[in-house]
Structure formats: structure tokens, C-alpha cells
Amino acid sequence: MRLALVCFAFAIVTVPSARSSVPTPVAPILIDVAVSDETAQSIPGLTAADFEVFVDGRPRPIESFTAPPAPLTLLLLVDVSQSMAVYTDTEPIVEAFASSLVSGDRALVGGVANRLQLAPGLIGTKRNVVSGARTALNFKKEEKSGPSPIWDALDGAAAFLEKQSGRRGIVFVTDGRSTGNRLGSVSAVERAFFAGITVQVLTEARTIFIRQDQDTAVRVRSGLMLQELARMTGGLCLPEYKPNLELPKPGPVIAHLVKDLRDRYTLAVSPEGATGTHKIEVTVKRPNVSVRARSGYRS
Amino acid sequence: MVRLVLIVIVAASAAGSAWQQPSFRSGVQTVVIHSTVKDESGRLVPDLTQDVFEVFDNGKPAEITAFSNAAQPITVALMLDMSGSMMPQLIRVRDSTLRFIEALHPEDRARIGTFGSEIALSPILTNDKAVLTRVAREELWPGGGTPLWNALYAAMGSLAGEQGRRVVLVLTDGMNTGSLPGLSGDFGNVRARATKDGYMLYSIGMEGVYQDESEVKKYLQLIDDTGGGHFNVSAQDDLQATFARVADELRRQYLIGFAPVALDGKEHTLEVRMKKPGLRARARKSYVAGQSR
Numbered sequence: 001m002r003l004a005l006v007c008f009a010f011a012i013v014t015v016p017s018a019r020s021s022v023p024t025p026v027a028p029i030l031i032d033v034a035v036s037d038e039t040a041q042s043i044p045g046l047t048a049a050d051f052e053v054f055v056d057g058r059p060r061p062i063e064s065f066t067a068p069p070a071p072l073t074l075l076l077l078v079d080v081s082q083s084m085a086v087y088t089d090t091e092p093i094v095e096a097f098a099s100s101l102v103s104g105d106r107a108l109v110g111g112v113a114n115r116l117q118l119a120p121g122l123i124g125t126k127r128n129v130v131s132g133a134r135t136a137l138n139f140k141k142e143e144k145s146g147p148s149p150i151w152d153a154l155d156g157a158a159a160f161l162e163k164q165s166g167r168r169g170i171v172f173v174t175d176g177r178s179t180g181n182r183l184g185s186v187s188a189v190e191r192a193f194f195a196g197i198t199v200q201v202l203t204e205a206r207t208i209f210i211r212q213d214q215d216t217a218v219r220v221r222s223g224l225m226l227q228e229l230a231r232m233t234g235g236l237c238l239p240e241y242k243p244n245l246e247l248p249k250p251g252p253v254i255a256h257l258v259k260d261l262r263d264r265y266t267l268a269v270s271p272e273g274a275t276g277t278h279k280i281e282v283t284v285k286r287p288n289v290s291v292r293a294r295s296g297y298r299s
Numbered sequence: 300m301v302r303l304v305l306i307v308i309v310a311a312s313a314a315g316s317a318w319q320q321p322s323f324r325s326g327v328q329t330v331v332i333h334s335t336v337k338d339e340s341g342r343l344v345p346d347l348t349q350d351v352f353e354v355f356d357n358g359k360p361a362e363i364t365a366f367s368n369a370a371q372p373i374t375v376a377l378m379l380d381m382s383g384s385m386m387p388q389l390i391r392v393r394d395s396t397l398r399f400i401e402a403l404h405p406e407d408r409a410r411i412g413t414f415g416s417e418i419a420l421s422p423i424l425t426n427d428k429a430v431l432t433r434v435a436r437e438e439l440w441p442g443g444g445t446p447l448w449n450a451l452y453a454a455m456g457s458l459a460g461e462q463g464r465r466v467v468l469v470l471t472d473g474m475n476t477g478s479l480p481g482l483s484g485d486f487g488n489v490r491a492r493a494t495k496d497g498y499m500l501y502s503i504g505m506e507g508v509y510q511d512e513s514e515v516k517k518y519l520q521l522i523d524d525t526g527g528g529h530f531n532v533s534a535q536d537d538l539q540a541t542f543a544r545v546a547d548e549l550r551r552q553y554l555i556g557f558a559p560v561a562l563d564g565k566e567h568t569l570e571v572r573m574k575k576p577g578l579r580a581r582a583r584k585s586y587v588a589g590q591s592r
Contacts (some may be wrong), residue, residue, distance in 0.1 A: 082416055082417045144481070145480050145481055145482045146420075147417060147418070179417065179438045180422060181421075182422055182423060184433045210386045212387055212389065212390050213387075220389070
């Protein structure tokens with residue numbers, strides 16, 4: 001699945017087209033970059049000189065640089081469908097999310113049962129976010145027992161955020177068991193990916209091995225696409241899979257995911273002239289650091 | 300009358316394919332039934348003509364007003380049991396579903412649904428094989444119980460707006476283990492909806508955990524009453540071949556329209572008999588007079 005997605009995202013390799021004689025102003029590509037140390041803590045105090053940006057493997061000059069913190073435009077998306085088994089109590093999730101907001105942030109909550117339900121409008125105070133969450137996460141029992149169209153919901157959330165300015169992120173809590181979608185996973189991931197929206201995931205997805213016959217077992221990984229979603233958009237997918245993993249309490253993970261978004265550096269580069277999808281790679285000229293950023297854009 | 304016109308339009312829209320438009324007599328209420336005919340060895344018998352069929356409405360002969368022996372397109376909600384007991388069959392079910400999709404004809408349409416920890420029906424009823432394949436590859440998640448009645452009720456509901464023959468094909472290894480929170484549909488609801496609105500239920504029973512004999516009997520009787528069919532599949536059997544048999548049977552059904560003896564709004568018994576010796580017809584066993592389906 002990962003291979004297919006990567007191919008889809010980067011398969012469109014184009015040759016430079018003939019340029020118009022009249023230059024047209026084009027919007028720069030904004031890249032939110034998370035830099036962390038070996039303990040997963042954000043590294044502050046970096047400057048533009050610490051970064052290198054490569055587009056399609058070629059170095060690109062950094063045209064502007066913004067150090068953290070930056071105000072955030074966030075959407076907390078919570079899967080409340082019947083298949084959720086562990087993170088079923090949404091209160092600590094919403095509480096941690098709302099408590100992570102600071103002045104200047106704008107946020108809202110969306111619920112996913114058999115459809116996406118968004119709280120009314122972006123709001124900036126903790127109390128209003130919590131209040132909006134009550135509306136967004138309020139579904140009838142039969143709506144929770146129906147399908148879980150998480151890819152349609154992600155697409156809807158990204159469609160809402162792509163109209164907003166500033167640093168935008170989705171914090172997605174789900175088990176990854178997608179059903180009843182109009183869109184496939186690739187289409188949904190594409191919208192967030194191309195809009196430059198970082199998707200942070202807290203998942204209770206499990207990997208299970210199921211014996212099919214004497215010689216065959218199948219590995220079912222409902223979190224695989226979520227990992228890919230996070231990787232492509234420069235986000236995190238937590239907790240990282242380990243055998244016999246005990247799922248962490250959601251509150252601290254949510255707080256960490258929001259902090260990770262806030263602590264990012266924003267770099268701007270000029271887009272490649274050629275129409276199509278381009279691969280982005282960001283490096284930091286320091287040892288032992290981990291760098292995450294969106295892995296491409298479409299011009 | 301409105302419904303009659305719609306049926307004709309739907310049939311006409313498929314002209315040019317193997318599906319031929321049956322003729323309906325204008326101004327007459329027509330009840331449409333679909334009948335499977337087999338010989339003594341259980342083989343499907345195609346290409347019969349109207350004169351070998353008889354329809355009995357509440358035990359009285361009814362006039363056949365429409366007939367077609369042409370291959371018929373399939374409109375089906377395919378419901379896959381994803382309960383925990385089906386886990387060892389996951390790949391077999393998925394691969395057979397993919398083959399079923401591959402074998403659909405251009406005029407067929409299918410919707411894929413699953414039941415287990417949720418009742419998850421795809422919102423898409425389509426003949427687009429790429430879409431159906433995507434659903435089969437991305438949306439099968441094992442786990443949960445067997446909310447069979449919820450699943451059948453929801454699957455029928457998902458076809459409510461469709462014209463013509465509406466089929467629910469369910470693949471399961473067990474009987475109902477209970478309802479999911481908030482969902483409608485017990486055995487009585489399922490039977491009532493199937494009878495009133497004329498849904499045809501087919502079932503592929505995977506060898507496994509059929510528990511309560513009386514429940515199984517009730518289930519099979521329900522399927523029989525709708526004019527559908529049931530196929531048992533053991534661990535050694537070819538599931539893909541069974542899917543193909545179901546599709547073949549559906550395509551070779553006869554469309555028979557008849558004028559009801561009385562439009563009294565009540566449930567009538569229905570019987571299709573064959574004048575030709577050695578043949579047996581299967582069709583739904585009741586309908587609600589006043590409904591044109």
C-alpha cells in the first residue's frame with residue numbers, strides 16, 4: 001500500500017515546459033519543519049542557515065524563514081465509531097487538545113461516526129472549543145454503529161482547512177478501520193498532502209496476525225495507511241508500533257502532537273516551474289537530529 | 300402507474316445489452332416476480348417461454364402480463380460477514396469478492412458492505428470495477444459479532460431507491476448473535492421488509508459455526524420465501540465458483556409480470572408452477588397486493 005501511495009504521489013515526473021515570456025508571480029511553497037533530538041524533544045534556536053531544502057533532489061534557496069512558535073489553525077478529528085475500542089472516552093482527548101491552545105490559535109473539533117460532523121466555526125478559547133466538541137462528537141447510537149468513513153472525513157477536514165491561512169494541522173484520533181468511504185485512502189491523503197496540512201495521528205490501530213490455513217497467515221495492519229498519511233504530510237503517527245504495545249493515555253500524546261506542530265520552523269521556497277508533483281526533502285546541518293516535513297507539493 | 304412507467308424506462312435504458320425490455324400492458328397493475336427454474340438434476344434451465352409458466356395468486360391462477368427470458372442485469376448488495384469467526388477466511392473471502400467483481404457484466408451494479416463490529420455499507424452502488432475493487436481491498440476489517448438481521452435490514456434499505464430486481468447476497472458462517480446499539484432490524488423486520496418491498500435474498504454459508512438448528516431453519520426459510528437461494532461452502536470448496544454460480548443463477552432468472560387478483564393491500568401467497576414435467580420454479584412466495592414490486 002505504501003509503495004502504491006508513494007508511486008501515486010511522485011509518479012508524475014514532468015519535463016520543464018516552455019516558459020512564458022511574461023513572468024507570473026507564484027506563491028512560495030511553505031514548508032513546516034519539525035526538528036527533534038534523540039528524545040523526541042523539539043530543538044529550538046535554529047536559523048535559516050541550519051536548513052537545506054531540496055526539490056526533486058536539487059537544492060533550493062530558502063526565501064523566508066520563521067522560527068517558532070507560530071499560531072496554529074487546528075482541527076481535532078475524533079473517530080467515535082463503534083469499532084473504536086480503547087480511546088472511547090473523548091473527554092480527556094478534547095480537554096488535552098483545548099488546554100494546548102494558546103492565544104492566537106484557532107481550532108475546532110470534528111467527529112467521525114457514519115459521517116463527518118464539524119463544530120460550528122473556528123474558535124480560539126478553550127471553553128468554546130470544549131463546548132463545540134460536545135456538538136461535534138454527539139452522534140446517535142445508530143450513527144456510531146454504521147460505517148467509519150475516515151478517509152471521507154479526513155478529506156472534509158482538509159477541505160475546510162485548506163481555505164484557512166497560517167500553519168494548519170489536523171490531529172486525528174482513529175483506529176484506522178475505514179469503511180463506507182466515497183473516496184479511497186489515496187485521494188483523501190492527497191488533499192492534505194497537496195494543501196500542506198500536517199496530519200498528526202493518535203491511533204489505537206493494531207497489527208494482528210490471522211492464520212488462514214496450515215501454511216499461511218495474514219498480517220492485518222489498520223494503521224499502515226495512517227503511518228503513511230503522517231509521513232507524507234510531515235506529521236507523527238503515535239504510538240509507534242511495537243509488539244505487545246500498551247496504548248498510552250491519550251491526553252499527553254495529544255499535548256505532544258500539538259506542541260510538535262507549534263515548535264516547527266516555517267521555510268519558504270519558490271516552486272519549480274514545471275507543472276506536476278515535486279518531491280521535497282529538508283535536512284538540518286546538525287548531528288543526531290530528526291527532521292519531519294511535508295514530502296512534496298504540486299505546482 | 301408511476302412505478303410501471305419507471306420500470307419500463309429502466310429497462311429501456313439498458314437496451315442494446317443482452318437485457319431485453321419486457322412489454323407491460325398499459326393501464327394494468329403489474330406485479331413483477333423473478334423466477335429460477337431448475338431441472339431434476341438441479342441444473343438451471345434457460346430459454347423457456349411464457350407458455351410453460353403458471354402463476355397462482357392466493358391459490359388462484361393469475362394472468363401473466365409480462366415476460367422475459369433474456370439475461371438480466373444484477374443489482375446487488377454484497378454483505379460480507381467480518382465477525383471474529385470469519386477471520387481464518389479473510390483472504391479467501393477477499394479474493395473471491397475480487398473475482399466476483401471482476402466477473403460482473405457492464406450492466407450489473409454492486410454495493411459492498413460488511414458486518415461485524417459495525418454495519419458498514421459502501422455508499423457507492425456502481426458498475427465501476429475499480430471502485431468496487433478499492434472497497435474490497437481497503438474496507439474489510441475483521442472483528443466483532445454477527446449482527447445478521449441488522450446487516451440484512453440495512454442492506455435492503457440501501458437498495459430501497461432502486462428499480463427492478465434488488466438482491467442482497469450475504470456471505471456468512473453463522474447466525475445472528477445480536478444487534479448493534481441503536482440499529483433497527485430483527486428477524487421480523489427483515490422478513491416484513493423483504494416481503495413488502497420484494498427483495499431477493501441469497502446466502503452463501505461458509506462451513507463453520509451454525510449453532511442453533513431452529514435459527515438456521517428460520518434463516519433458510521426466509522431466503523426461500525424471497526425466491527433467493529442458499530449455497531453451502533465447505534473449507535475445501537471453491538468459493539469463487541460459488542459466487543459465479545450465484546451470479547449465473549441471477550442472470551438466468553425469468554421475469555414474470557402478472558395482474559393481481561385483488562388490490563386489497565394484504566399479503567398474498569404466490570406460487571409459480573411449471574407446466575413442463577421435470578422442471579421446478581423458485582420465486583418469492585408472497586407479496587403485498589397493491590405494491591407493484
